[in-house]
Amino acid sequence: xxxxxxxxxxxxxxxxxxxxxxxxxxxxxxxxxxxxxxxxxxxxxxxxxxxxxxxxxxxxxxxxxxxxxxxxxxxxxxxxxxxxxxxxxxxxxxxxxxxxxxxxxxxxxxxxxxxxxxxxxxxxxxxxxxxxxxxxxxxxxxxxxxxxxxxxxxxxxxxxxxxxxxxxxxxxxxxxxxxxxxxxxxxxxxxxxxxxxxxxxxxxxxxxxxxxxxxxxxxxxxxxxxxxxxxxxxxxxxxxxxxxxxxxxxxxxxxxxxxxxxxxxxxxxxxxxxxxxxxxxxxxxxxxxxxxxxxxxxxxxxxxxxxxxxxxxxxxxxxxxxxxxxxxxxxxxxxxxxxxxxxxxxxxxxxxxxxxxxxxxxxxxxxxxxxxxxxxxxxxxxxxxxxxxxxxxxxxxxxxxxxxxxxxxxxxxxxxxxxxxxxxxxxxxxxxxxxxxxxxxxxxxxxxxxxxxxxxxxxxxxxxxxxxxxxxxxxxxxxxxxxxxxxx
Numbered sequence: 206x207x208x209x210x211x212x213x214x215x216x217x218x219x220x221x222x223x224x225x226x227x228x229x230x231x232x233x234x235x236x237x238x239x240x241x242x243x244x245x246x247x248x249x250x251x252x253x254x255x256x257x258x259x260x261x262x263x264x265x266x267x268x269x270x271x272x273x274x275x276x277x278x279x280x281x282x283x284x285x286x287x288x289x290x291x292x293x294x295x296x297x298x299x300x301x302x303x304x305x306x307x308x309x310x311x312x313x314x315x316x317x318x319x320x321x322x323x324x325x326x327x328x329x330x331x332x333x334x335x336x337x338x339x340x341x342x343x344x345x346x347x348x349x350x351x352x353x354x355x356x357x358x359x360x361x362x363x364x365x366x367x368x369x370x371x372x373x374x375x376x377x378x379x380x381x382x383x384x385x386x387x388x389x390x391x392x393x394x395x396x397x398x399x400x401x402x403x404x405x406x407x408x409x410x411x412x413x414x415x416x417x418x419x420x421x422x423x424x425x426x427x428x429x430x431x432x433x434x435x436x437x438x439x440x441x442x443x444x445x446x447x448x449x450x451x452x453x454x455x456x457x458x459x460x461x462x463x464x465x466x467x468x469x470x471x472x473x474x475x476x477x478x479x480x481x482x483x484x485x486x487x488x489x490x491x492x493x494x495x496x497x498x499x500x501x502x503x504x505x506x507x508x509x510x511x512x513x514x515x516x517x518x519x520x521x522x523x524x525x526x527x528x529x530x531x532x533x534x535x536x537x538x539x540x541x542x543x544x545x546x547x548x549x550x551x552x553x554x555x556x557x558x559x560x561x562x563x564x565x566x567x568x569x570x571x572x573x574x575x576x577x578x579x580x581x582x583x584x585x586x587x588x589x590x591x592x593x594x595x596x597x598x599x600x601x602x603x604x605x606x607x608x609x610x611x612x613x614x615x616x617x618x619x620x621x622x623x624x625x626x627x628x629x630x631x632x633x634x635x636x637x638x639x640x641x642x643x644x645x646x647x648x649x650x651x652x653x654x655x656x657x658x659x660x661x662x663x664x665x666x667x668x669x670x671x672x673x674x675x676x677x678x679x680x681x682x683x684x685x686x687x688x689x690x691x692x693x
């Protein structure tokens with residue numbers, strides 16, 4: 206197949222695995238790389254490290270200086286080798302206390318710190334965190350903070366790993382966000398086995414009275430759209446976990462009709478560190494426009510799949526090196542999860558893990574899930590399977606989801622089974638995708654359309670084979686098309 210990546214081309218680097226278990230997501234990092242080591246042995250990283258001096262003076266905030274600026278990991282620095290969650294005592298020993306003082310209203314300096322850091326949401330949309338904080342703080346009424354750890358994306362495991370390994374860092378971020386917007390109540394929404402870890406962590410903090418706010422834990426139902434912010438708010442207000450029409454948006458009227466800050470749990474973990482070490486520390490990794498580090502779930506045809514913390518801007522080729530290289534020939538990469546896009550293996554050398562770097566390829570970091578598709582697994586079949594999953598997982602509240610996605614999935618299934626001439630389907634598929642985009646009640650149809658469009662481009666040769674009643678793939682289906690099930 207054209208554009209295949211041979212597993213022999215990827216240099217294998219010695220690594221130490223964290224939380225290794227067959228068939229499970231695991232946290233991995235380079236051999237010998239601790240929380241206080243420099244990452245400069247990878248020359249590719251140096252070109253993306255930026256030291257910024259913004260000239261900001263935060264008179265009432267004193268930043269710690271114990272955390273090296275260019276060290277990795279950051280948010281996963283407190284994770285233990287055996288996968289056990291860090292206790293509050295262990296967390297405090299590593300990071301110290303936040304020393305947040307109760308105030309009657311929003312702490313605007315914390316918002317300024319988030320804005321200066323340039324932190325963007327790590328849940329998929331990438332919205333500037335400081336702008337979101339300021340929007341909620343500026344509303345009338347007592348706001349609520351909602352930490353979103355639902356992670357409905359089937360190929361992502363980063364939020365689950367974060368919540369299960371370093372729950373107190375996420376809860377630190379919840380406390381910082383609450384102080385920033387003037388909230389006295391926070392909700393942590395999650396699902397799966399991390400619930401028990403969070404229950405213990407919240408109870409620990411309540412016994413020590415360290416947050417000054419009420420934190421409530423809720424277990425959410427499985428579902429791809431459950432984590433969409435309006436769907437989550439709607440469910441918390443007693444409705445089904447389905448997206449609602451906007452406006453109003455949650456920051457205007459959310460949980461119990463209060464202004465609600467909805468933030469991904471990884472975003473909050475970064476916020477907890479920024480409040481300690483400052484915006485310039487955060488910007489010491491990444492690029493000027495996309496600063497910091499991020500968690501990435503890497504799966505598929507790699508020797509060590511798992512959750513990695515990377516500096517934004519890391520070349521995808523280097524991430525493969527971090528994972529021990531390819532386990533066999535690769536035909537394409539799914540970047541950004543099921544709302545992302547396929548990228549051909551031939552483009553590997555030009556892919557940097559930045560939204561700006563992926564944009565020319567029609568892709569984005571999105572949920573920061575990357576899947577390496579083995580060359581013996583058919584990209585057409587995998588695309589049809591995921592398209593059907595996305596159609597079935599839609600809220601079914603608007604025409605593009607209810608009719609459009611179903612029609613697209615059906616057409617792709619017919620092509621995958623070689624029951625239809627792809628060339629006769631081409632015009633219809635492109636027309637349907639054009640009718641779907643930008644017309645849904647939420648972003649679900651847009652994400653699905655982007656995914657399918659990229660497949661038509663990247664797997665064009667395979668589509669032609671199917672049109673002739675053939676298929677080059679003889680490997681089993683790999684991409685999960687059911688509820689997320691991550692076990693460590």
